Amino acid sequence: MKAGLSYKKREQIAGGFNFVILLLFGLLLITPFVWMVSVGFDRTANVTMPFPPKLIPKHLSSFNFGIVFENGSLIKAYLNSAIVTVSSVFIGVSASLLAGYAFSKGRFKGKKVLFVVVLCTLMIPMEPRLIPLYKLFNSVHLLNTFWPLVLPSLISGMLIFLCKQFFDQLPDTLREASQIDGAGEFTTFFRIYLPLAGPIVATMIILAFIWSWNDFMWPLVVLNDKELQTVPLYLASFSLENGTSLGGLTMALATMSVLPIVILYLFLQKYIIQSIALSGVKGE
Structure with a gap:
């Protein structure tokens, strides 16, 4: 019984570790896409690109997307x-x-x-x-x-x-x-x-x-x-x-x-x- 519990616990720990690793890699892969969307909503980026890069622009604006649709x-x-x-x-x-x-x-x-x-x-x-x-x-x-x-x-x-x-x-x-x-x-x-x-x-x-x-x-x-x-x-x-x-x-x-x-x-x-x-x- 103890061996069974220890095996189950090891499985849970391994599953949690795999989840964290996959989550980190997933966030790493999606970061460039999020940054691209963020810059698109930043009107000031038409003058100078934000540096250092920001995932959330300081001033949100749909101006760029409005021009895109027009x-x-x-x-x-x-x-x-x-x-x-x-x-x-x-x-x-x-x-x-x-x-x-x-x-x-x-x-x-x-x-x-x-x-x-x-x-x-x-x-x-x-x-x-x-x-x-x-x-x-x-x-x-x-x-x-x-x-x-x-x-x-x-x-x-x-x-x-x-x-x-x-x-x-x-x-x-x-x-x-x-x-x-x-x-x-x-x-x-x-x-x-x-x-x-x-x-x-x-x-x-x-x-x-x-x-x-x-x-x-x-x-x-x-x-x-x-x-x-x-x-x-x-x-x-x-x-x-x-x-x-x-x-x-x-x-x-x-x-x-x-x-x-x-x-x-x-x-x-x-x-x-x-x-x-x-x-x-x-x-x-």
Whole structure:
């Protein structure tokens, strides 16, 4: 009994210690974000950036955010980013779900080799692909449009890998029973497996959303028209034009640029946690 109590006490102490460590790291990671929001609410930061940095400004003001909402260029950039991101997420998640299901439950020649090729794409960063992709879209006259930002999302090695791992955990007997009832592959996928894939779909949506919304280098290469600028491009051009002379307004713009990601994560965090928990159920 004493040994049991001592073990329970050690568990409580270890749990409390882990909680404190994670809390400290969490506060450390969130501090830059809090400082960014704080500077955005500091009107005097447009003259001189506060030094030393303060997490709570001395004089709170919504002046910078008012200008942000009245800025037609930022609204246009938001619309551009929304079009590109929603299209990329829809295409990327849909294609990855189908590919992941095919690699997991399908039976066809060369499946393992093709899957290895897909995984190999994870080792190729974006930089070496810039010139080939640029030449490809230039040859079909699609530069300075949204198509080069959307079409590459058709193939995402990471999302396909996540889908395959998730579908591997679902029993093959569901597919076999569906085939006995006369259902085809698409019917089996859409009516049986897809409704069970909610957690992994939520994880893929937030990942694809972050990748597309925050993408800077590729849009910088293919977009020349200011009317087509996405939010990262607009924020970068605004910062270059004004430097630190409008620090408060720049931080307000930066806050608004990450707000959609924060909101989306808050809505999907429950499903993302479920996906992480399910992925370790079988120890796979």
